[in-house]
Amino acid sequence: xxxxxxxxxxxxxxxxxxxxxxxxxxxxxxxxxxxxxxxxxxxxxxxxxxxxxxxxxxxxxxxxxxxxxxxxxxxxxxxxxxxxxxxxxxxxxxxxxxxxxxxxxxxxxxxxxxxxxxxxxxxxxxxxxxxxxxxxxxxxxxxxxxxxxxxxxxxxxxxxxxxxxxxxxxxxxxxxxxxxxxxxxxxxxxxxxxxxxxxxxxxxxxxxxxxxxxxxxxxxxxx
Ligand SMILES: C[S@@+](CC[C@H](N)C(=O)[O-])C[C@H]1O[C@@H](n2cnc3c(N)ncnc32)[C@H](O)[C@@H]1O
Numbered sequence: 001x002x003x004x005x006x007x008x009x010x011x012x013x014x015x016x017x018x019x020x021x022x023x024x025x026x027x028x029x030x031x032x033x034x035x036x037x038x039x040x041x042x043x044x045x046x047x048x049x050x051x052x053x054x055x056x057x058x059x060x061x062x063x064x065x066x067x068x069x070x071x072x073x074x075x076x077x078x079x080x081x082x083x084x085x086x087x088x089x090x091x092x093x094x095x096x097x098x099x100x101x102x103x104x105x106x107x108x109x110x111x112x113x114x115x116x117x118x119x120x121x122x123x124x125x126x127x128x129x130x131x132x133x134x135x136x137x138x139x140x141x142x143x144x145x146x147x148x149x150x151x152x153x154x155x156x157x158x159x160x161x162x163x164x165x166x167x168x169x170x171x172x173x174x175x176x177x178x179x180x181x182x183x184x185x186x187x188x189x190x191x192x193x194x195x196x197x198x199x200x201x202x203x204x205x206x207x208x209x210x211x212x213x214x215x216x217x218x219x220x221x222x223x
């Protein structure tokens with residue numbers, strides 16, 4: 001477990017909040033200076049997601065998606081708004097959600113709700129979402145909060161809905177990043193926490209063509 005890495009929960013969340021308040025509201029800011037990998041990321045995500053939107057009788061719908069830890073809406077703009085009628089966004093950093101209103105442009109009119117809230121406290125509206133997308137933010141939740149958040153996400157799904165996590169993973173064990181106050185977990189722990197939330201993994205995929213010096217990135221689809 002990685003819970004032992006978090007000595008003081010209030011500090012863990014407070015520090016992350018302060019960190020993000022000082023990050024520029026740009027794609028490069030969202031990706032820690034790796035703005036140039038955004039296209040590769042989004043193209044792979046689109047392929048991964050589309051298999052579920054195309055599948056026969058168990059097909060995931062296209063009515064509404066939720067972008068969790070959405071930041072300025074990098075994913076909402078290029079992945080979710082083109083595929084869903086409505087997209088809601090949730091992020092703890094007010095400045096990013098405000099920036100989203102201009103960054104998303106005309107299509108941003110189809111953003112239904114902007115929630116400024118930590119995921120550890122957020123409950124998706126029951127049965128509202130076809131897809132709940134959670135990218136590069138699970139490290140900001142303790143194990144316990146991640147499990148309970150995923151449980152609440154499960155209740156937020158429409159029939160045939162799916163939850164997607166896309167995030168960094170370590171080769172082995174959990175590593176705390178003191179700079180942004182986040183934990184990077186290994187794949188076994190992520191799978192274990194997903195299971196603890198009562199969800200079943202439908203597919204896992206490793207992101208290809210990312211720079212060698214960064215963590216490996218995996219996508220997990222579940223319901
Ligand atoms: C690495 S950025 C990723 C943004 C977006 N998912 C993307 O891939 O472009 C992390 C985001 O998580 C948000 N965040 C950090 N801690 C959070 C928390 N506890 N609840 C919700 N959002 C959080 C930050 O404000 C920031 O927008």
